[in-house]
Amino acid sequence: MRRLAQFDLNLLETFEAIYSEGGVSRAARHLNLSQPAVSHGLARLREAFNDELFVREGNRLVPTAMAREIVGPIREALRNFGFAITSAMTFDPATANRLFRIGMRLSGEAPNFASLVTGIREIAPSVRLSSAHFPRQEMPQLLADGRLDLAIDVAHTERAGLNRELLRQDQFVVAARKGHPDIDGAISLETYLAQEHVFASPRSTGLGHEDAALAKLGKERAIAVRCQNAMSAWQIVSRTDMILTLSRRYADTFQGFEDLQVLPLPLEIPLAEAFMYWHEASESDPGLIWLREQIRNGMMAQS
Incomplete structure (x- = not known):
């Protein structure tokens, strides 16, 4: 690469935009520049680094090994430069557009x-x-x-x-539908373990804090359904006799579901x-x- 004093630092923004956007046209829109200007910048970058930096695959430009190696330091340099410019400035929330x-x-x-x-x-x-x-x-x-x-x-x-x-x-609680045959206003550990459970997690494997606490007691609950988020789990619980364990704050976001009851968890587990x-x-x-x-x-x- 040529000496830093001869290098146009504006080209770093061009490099980062092409890397992030995957194309010259998209990078030009991101930078609010013309496509020829960004193409010219890419040519200068290739000359400066003596590397293609980006090669075409289908309708995208993908980074070369060299580009992948330098993107981290370039992003850090841009971020630090931005911080240096703004560090002396105050932030006015009433007028900020960020x-x-x-x-x-x-x-x-x-x-x-x-x-x-x-x-x-x-x-x-x-x-x-x-x-x-x-x-x-x-x-x-x-x-x-x-x-x-x-x-x-x-x-x-x-x-x-x-x-x-x-x-x-935040504490954990148990949600069950109103009219549940075994649960009405309170739930014991025995009743908790006797139910089928819905487990909400974006992970495809693994269990929750409640399962770890049960394992210490030598017990295990029956997970009948595993879904990716609590909204789906909440809807399942409202239509079946399954129950759901979740944080109190999460349960409060569903307070419009009047057909559900929220009860203290009959189990000592760490706070969320x-x-x-x-x-x-x-x-x-x-x-x-x-x-x-x-x-x-x-x-x-x-x-």
Whole structure:
């Protein structure tokens, strides 16, 4: 590669846009540039790195090994440059026009996102919010790359460069339909174990906290149906004699289902915890400081 002093740093934005968008035309729209300008930028990038960087497969441009190797450092450089520019600026929510990307699992979006959107938009009407599902093992890298501004999830192993804060702890409850032949206003452990259960999880394998607690007692529940989210599970429970174990906060989001009863779980298990995660590189970003404060206040107020 040529000396840095001879390199146009604007080309880094062109590289990142082509990498993310998978094509020159889409990158041009993303950058609000003409297609010839982006094509010219790609030619300069290829000359600078002495590599094709992107090759065509069907209707997309896919990165070469060289491009995959340098995309991380380039994204970090762009992010750091952006932070350097904005660090001295204040964030005014009343006038800000900014997109915030919040990583949320499906189980976290339903009980949290709507109230967060409502609260934030009341004081920041032009701020845009995007909730994105993410594989848990990829969360640290998504935050490091800036593809997520922050994430809300269960406890993860602590990692260098990744900050976290406990937002809320929540009890687990049991949901059953009103008119259930065995359950009316209360449920014992014996009755709990005698029922068929619906288990809601986006994972295709694995069990829940309640199963681990039962295993310590030498007991096991009968899971008759496994589905991907609590909304589906809630509807199943309302139409059958199966029961569902879920967090109190999640159950509260379905309070319009008047044909269901929500009862204390007859089992000692750890509280459901929700953490907020962000990368240390975004620690001083005024907009993200504000966003974290809104989420912190909003979710604690829901507790």
